[in-house]
Amino acid sequence: MRLARERIRWAATHKASSSDPDFDIHLDRLPAEQIKHVTVVVDHHHPTDHVQVLDRAAGSAAMVDGFYQGTLASVIDLKNFVAPPPEQRPVITKFAQSLAFVQGTRLLTTGMNRSQISHFEENVESFGIDVSPEFLTVLSDAIDTFDSGAGVLIERLGRSNQLAGSI
Structure with a gap:
């Protein structure tokens, strides 16, 4: 996993993540107005292999219990993630919850026209x-x-x- 200010690239090997990534996500193309931080969740089928992170801002980054917290992005390695005890988990503010709802709605409605978006927003509970x-x-x-x-x-x-x- 390579993290840069403008993009995130993923591949199975270090070399491929640079030259031929499987996923190349340009953050400015995501349907969110101002992305300040991204969380990338990696689910892979190699439980003995750990996701490696190269963060351009920090250099080679160490994952701790399957988690890396960078300035611009966090990475979660699902096969190796160990959740912190409840008393050490961050408190999620109402503002953060509201922002996640707004940004999530933008992501879910990507590609819809205005009429479809309005219908979705007015009837969001019926889609659950x-x-x-x-x-x-x-x-x-x-x-x-x-x-x-x-x-x-x-x-x-x-x-x-x-x-x-x-x-």
């Missing part, structure tokens, strides 16, 4: 769905099953690429 805890458990189990299968496939592909490279 109720999900029972039981359904969330079933959904979480299904995702874990899929992730396990994807992990096995990725490992096999990795091994076959290593074998092909050694021939």
Whole structure:
């Protein structure tokens, strides 16, 4: 993960993040008026590998318990993240919650025309769905099953690429 003032680039390797990133996000193209800080969440299938962060403002950055806090961005490595105890978690202000709602709405309505945006904003509650805890458990189990299968496939592909490279 490479963090710069104007963009965030991600790739599976250090070299690729510079020359051929899988994701290249230009912050000025995000549908938010003034982005002061971005949080990037990385979910990958390599639990023994840790996300590495290169922050142009700070140089090589150390992740602590799967988390990096930079000036312009934070990075969360989901496979290695350890949440702080409740008493050490930051308090989220009403202003921050309101700002997240406004910016989130802008993100959700990207590509909509004015009429569609107005309809969405006037009826935002009707777009929500109720999900029972039981359904969330079933959904979480299904995702874990899929992730396990994807992990096995990725490992096999990795091994076959290593074998092909050694021939």
